[in-house]
Amino acid sequence: MAHYCSLHEPIVLYEAPPSDLVPAEIKGFVEWFNTSRDQIRHAPIRAGLAHLYFESIHPFEDGNGRVGRAVAEKALFQGAGRPLLMSLSQAIEADKTSYYAALQRAQRSNEVTDWLRYFVDLLLRALDESQARIDFVLKKARFFDRYREALSERQLKVVRRMLDAGPSSFESGVNASKYQRLTGVSKPTATRDLQELLQQGVLTSIGGGRSTRYEVNL
Structure with a gap:
């Protein structure tokens, strides 16, 4: 060696x-x-x-x-x-x-x-x-059982992408700009989607103002 x-x-x-x-x-x-x-x-x-x-x-x-x-x-x-x-x-x-x-x-x-x-x-x-990985998989399964029917196709796409990283979740969460890049929607639509997800309890917010980002609420 x-x-x-x-x-x-x-x-x-x-x-x-x-x-x-x-x-x-x-x-x-x-x-x-x-x-x-x-x-x-x-x-x-x-x-x-x-x-x-x-x-x-x-x-x-x-x-x-x-x-x-x-x-x-x-x-x-x-x-x-x-x-x-x-x-x-x-x-x-x-x-x-x-x-x-x-x-x-x-x-x-x-x-x-x-x-x-x-x-x-x-x-x-x-x-x-x-x-930690076993706990994450169980939480992820329960999460989708609860929210799958309530989310739009693009919202599901973003949430799945955030959870694909495993227990560490999506790096630095997601903000409106990142949501735009992942889905191709306009900034107002991205902001509206994120607010809906926040109100439904799908996401939690971190920070404030322009630095606000969101993480999946497992």
């Missing part, structure tokens, strides 16, 4: 085992993974160690991260006795710098306590994010 400051000055962050040793390392990993289920009681600890172990072998030219995350999630599923609705990938992508820094520190020492602290915190963030 290398980080390139320039084409001529690579900085090696971690050097994986030589390729001729990889088959034996993988065999040892698989044996450890299968026996560790009875030896390590806490699934998050086993998942964190499994991920670190696999990433340290680094057996593939590409795809080690994806397989390593799958291994960790399998360890979690085995510990819970059921699939968990979570995504390690999204949690890692949200702060890749911290992930690589923690992984690098752990791979340079046999002391893995700090790595496990980081990994358990990562799992908690992934679970929180999954819970």
Whole structure:
């Protein structure tokens, strides 16, 4: 694993085992993974160690991260006795710098306590994010059940666009100008539509005057 400051000055962050040793390392990993289920009681600890172990072998030219995350999630599923609705990938992508820094520190020492602290915190963030998405989907379904018949086609188009971004909603909400761009209507029509949506409780307003913007009221 290398980080390139320039084409001529690579900085090696971690050097994986030589390729001729990889088959034996993988065999040892698989044996450890299968026996560790009875030896390590806490699934998050086993998942964190499994991920670190696999990433340290680094057996593939590409795809080690994806397989390593799958291994960790399998360890979690085995510990819970059921699939968990979570995504390690999204949690890692949200702060890749911290992930690589923690992984690098752990791979340079046999002391893995700090790595496990980081990994358990990562799992908690992934679970929180999954819970937020589930809550959002349920709220979105109830929202459309309530308002679908009351909104015009262009109003539905804007609301759907605002909700497509997920729990974070439409960036900075929507104002009359943005509503115009999304629907192609005149500014007075956009203002009127937004006021109707506000009165119906579909939107909530933020700010005032020319800086007024609207967010979906879930």
